[in-house]
Amino acid sequence: MNNIEANQPLRGSSPIEGSFQGVQEKKVKKESLVDFLLCIKNVLNPAKVIHPKKPITQTGKPVTHSQEFVERSVKNLQKTEQMLASHRKEGLKNPSISKGVTFNPQVSVIKEDVIVKSTHLRSLRHADENGVEEVVNNNFVILNAAYNKISGRTGENVNKLKSEIVKQLDSLNKLKKLYDQALDMPQSKNRDQKINQYLNKILQISGKTHILLEVVEADHVADNALKRIKEFKLDQKGEFLMIDKGAAKSVWIKLEGDDKAVYYSPVRNIFEKLTHAKEAEIKKEVDTARNIQSNLLKKEIPKLIHQLAEGHPESVPQLASVLDKIQKADTATMNQLVQILNSRFDPVAFNYSLNMSSFPDDLKEFVRNNLEQLASIGGHLALDYKGIDNNKIDDQYTVRTLKAEGRSLEKYILRKVEDKKASFQETARFGQEFLNGMAEMHAAGYVHGDMKLDNILVYENKNESGVVERHVKISDFGKTRPIEENASEIHTGNNRYSAVEGKLSKKGEVYSSGLVLIRLLEQRVLGEGEDMLIQPSANQLDVVQPKANRSGIEKFVTSHKAFPHTESTFAGKIRIALRALFTPVGKKNKKAEKEIQKYIDVLVSRLGADPDYQMSAQKQEDLKKLLKDMTLSNPNKRPSLEDALKKYETIFS
Structure with missing residues (x-):
């Protein structure tokens, strides 16, 4: 709330006049x-x-x-x-x-x-x-x-x-x-x-x-x-209470205890086959998250071992043995390691899982001694899924994962803030964490497939001083799939943040990530009552307009006819698929590229003009170039997400 005088009478012809108007404000002890x-x-x-x-x-x-x-x-x-x-x-x-x-x-x-x-x-x-x-x-x-x-x-x-x-x-x-x-x-x-x-x-x-x-x-x-x-x-099932429902899954919390977790179960349908299909969709998402985490662990653990060996030469023989076991580990072994790491929030369950595992003693000791570092691998992705065997919701397949206290990033950036400078610093850090997550996903050999701010969650934790710190993680892997380095497929996720060429690929997700960064950075410089940095002219407006609650770059690309982006309707998906199939690559989307570059110019200009953000002229130019490179119409000319992350870190360091 922003400067609300809560118990001031609702004056004039207010229909609520005479309602409860106040409770004495006194200094209240916080202990209880x-x-x-x-x-x-x-x-x-x-x-x-x-x-x-x-x-x-x-x-x-x-x-x-x-x-x-x-x-x-x-x-x-x-x-x-x-x-x-x-x-x-x-x-x-x-x-x-x-x-x-x-x-x-x-x-x-x-x-x-x-x-x-x-x-x-x-x-x-x-x-x-x-x-x-x-x-x-x-x-x-x-x-x-x-x-x-x-x-x-x-x-x-x-x-x-x-x-x-x-x-x-x-x-x-x-x-x-x-x-x-x-x-x-x-x-x-x-x-x-x-x-x-x-x-x-x-x-x-x-x-x-x-x-x-x-x-x-x-x-x-x-x-x-x-x-x-x-x-x-x-909506209540036993000790669980529903807090949200999507097309495939219902989201629940426990009424008592376990306040760090949420639970997923398939949406019930009168047709049993549809319920089973939704259950299969959730299981596929859980399997995808586990495979991403497994791939990242196999890739990053050798780097961690080399770092540990540099500081502790006496541990080199033992670390070399662990390295050999990780390099030879099969899929089942790596999946077992993922399950153990995802049980770390329950010390009893963690110790039981580790002790009962088939790991040799030196690998068990390595996991126990380096738990925090291992858990941080893939730490910008919401991969902490754990199937529940006992106490299922309505006797259905049930999954536990960490709760995002700060809501989705889309809702979070719309909040009212007083300290614009602190807010921008946090927002810039969120952008870095988001790019980290996307780079991790690509490093694991996957593409997300459904990028939007609603699929980026804000998590909260208190540091040693008791100050609440917030971090973002990428979530929702229902459309995520493995893909080869230079391969591409037809995009089937939401169209509002899809690549302009209409294809799903690693370079396509660089474009999507550019749109996410623009949307993230622009919210604080949108004027009062302004929903876009540039308003398309009447002859630029598309026939099909976006929903009223869209704003920023998301609304710009879905309302401007130079872009193929639309709401995620069946007709919209057909439209973007046809664009991908029949538009020649060499002539593709040049109008869209020009329009988005104008939008980026306005964004960076406003960031530079605002004293709260304190961006030097050089950093403004660097940010402008990075965002324009990420949203080029030719996917082959876009940087990789790893390169984009390095440049972003330099700009906001």
Whole structure:
């Protein structure tokens, strides 16, 4: 959120006037959620939800709450929802808490600086009433802030969004009254059923609140965002909760524990054969990730051994023995090594896998002593897949992988930032990590096949000083395939970032990577209300236009008729395939090359003119040349990704 005065009354003809307007902001101890709950309890009467006409304090004077308080409300809402979920197993101890309690999984994608942890209250006796009270109160804070955020904006979708917020507030009021009435009922099975019913509906609304907050932070309200809000439903299978669904796979998290992981399972279909096909697609993706990692390990371990030998001459005989075993290792041995490395986040599982492996003792010792270095090989690719044999989701094929707390790169760059300089430095580093990942994939003998910012994930971890650091990894290997150095195939992935020649090849992915870098770097220099650095003229616009939520270079190439890029429809795929088959190489795409070079000129000019970025004239020229070389119409003249990475590192060093 950007400077939202969360509990300021919605003035004028606001339809929400009279909704909950504030909770006293006090300095809250960070040690425990209980402290926060008790602090709120001192201000609010927990027996009912207060909806004053004006913001109040204990002195009765109006107050406007800060952005910090709103963000704390988001964090507290996340923690309280997880607290409620953590009490599912306590249902017999406390009749007011039903085993069916669920929570909204979208909490993991709201604020980029929020890492959601399971939080347990020290006392279970008042957990249900106070927990629900907090969920409701914080929802009112956030919904009012969301409405204020878009109150000055107009448009059909914005008005629909405002109406949805009003509807959410009204529903919360009604549900909280019903929930309070159910609490006052005599102990009975019917009482518990009603409590659980109303609680799940409150949490359902809370899930929509999180999505609403994400939508209002975007520059525009797209049709698919409104559809996502209306269609949001909690979906739970045992201890797993669905957080996303694609064409082939559903994405889940565990309700309790294992907060570093997400799980994939095939999307269920009424036709069993289609479900099996989706399962086969996920298995193929897992196999591809394992093969990439295996190929990289076989290529990079000898380099690691030589480095270790230089610093430790006494270890040369043992290292030479390990090197010999790695060079002679077959596919099964390398796959076993991959599985062991991917179990490293569970020390018990890692030690068991390593000890039970067929590796000789010196290789086991090498793996144990150099685990961090081995795990970093292919570290810019999201390759950490592990099949789950026990505790499958709905008795289907289930895969565990690491969770990306910071969302996809596409969503991450759209966030609002105050420190432009720090943001640009981070963005430039993301570009380097992305190129590293693509170079690793090509070194393993593979092409990604479906490049876009949605398939680049942002991961978070705390350094030794407790500061959150973010890194990106390339994900989603459903279209990834092995390919020879100079071979090419028809491109079957999304068309928005495909090579202009319409073919999938290593040089084709240099072009795609150039588009990704442009999109990554341009977001901070797009003006207010501007969705492209250059607007195509009326006679340059293609007949088929991109979706409304596209922006930057992605929108430019899909809206300009000089480019073959389109939305990933069947007609779009046919169009780009025909272009690849029937356009002579020597005359190919010269118009597209000229247009993209103009776009690059504007991008670099704006980066150079902005004092926050501090790019020297020489670095501007070097960046301009690199991006233009990567997007040349002739694939044979483009640099390799390895060379592009070296030049990029020099520019942003």
